[in-house]
Amino acid sequence: MSKGYPSNTSKPMIATILLLASEPLIRNVISMSLESAGYLVLSADDLGSAMDWVKRCTPDLLMVRHYLEDTPGHDAAIYLRTLLPGVPVLIVGGVPDDPGLTNRETLHRFQIFPKPFTAAELVGKVREMLPGIPT
Numbered sequence: 001m002s003k004g005y006p007s008n009t010s011k012p013m014i015a016t017i018l019l020l021a022s023e024p025l026i027r028n029v030i031s032m033s034l035e036s037a038g039y040l041v042l043s044a045d046d047l048g049s050a051m052d053w054v055k056r057c058t059p060d061l062l063m064v065r066h067y068l069e070d071t072p073g074h075d076a077a078i079y080l081r082t083l084l085p086g087v088p089v090l091i092v093g094g095v096p097d098d099p100g101l102t103n104r105e106t107l108h109r110f111q112i113f114p115k116p117f118t119a120a121e122l123v124g125k126v127r128e129m130l131p132g133i134p135t
Contacts, residue, residue, distance in 0.1 A: 015133040016040045016057065017126065020050045020076060021065035021092075030063070030092070033119035034126065038134075047076045054083050060133055061126060066093045077110060088129050092122070 017039050021027040024045070031041040042059060044050035047070070053059070062084060064077040077089050089110045113125050 014038060014040050015130050016059040017061045017063055018042045018050060018053050018059035019063045020044045022046060022069040033122055037123040047071055050080060059087060060130055062087050062089045064091055066091050090129060
């Protein structure tokens with residue numbers, strides 16, 4: 001399958017992840033890890049780019065980095081969740097004892113994947129969140 005812009009009329013035969021992370025290095029490492037496991041990753045470096053992807057397709061998972069340059073990651077996730085009701089959300093990279101994250105996880109039913117973690121652990125978490133969806 002070629003990596004292009006998925007359309008709303010045809011969903012890829014593999015699981016699609018919309019990744020929102022402002023840091024290029026982190027975005028690339030996460031993308032490569034997930035792509036090597038067979039996922040299609042749609043990368044966005046800011047909320048506007050993520051919204052552009054949402055106009056083109058509905059991902060199977062929304063993954064948002066906790067720390068973004070312009071917007072707190074959890075705020076971006078809350079907004080994108082309004083556009084993608086029912087799509088699971090994984091907040092990546094927060095610290096486990098951040099009370100703000102715990103509160104958001106409870107209020108918005110986000111899953112939190114705190115750092116540090118390995119690529120294998122991240123892929124395992126994604127597989128756990130997308131049972132039955134092929135990679």
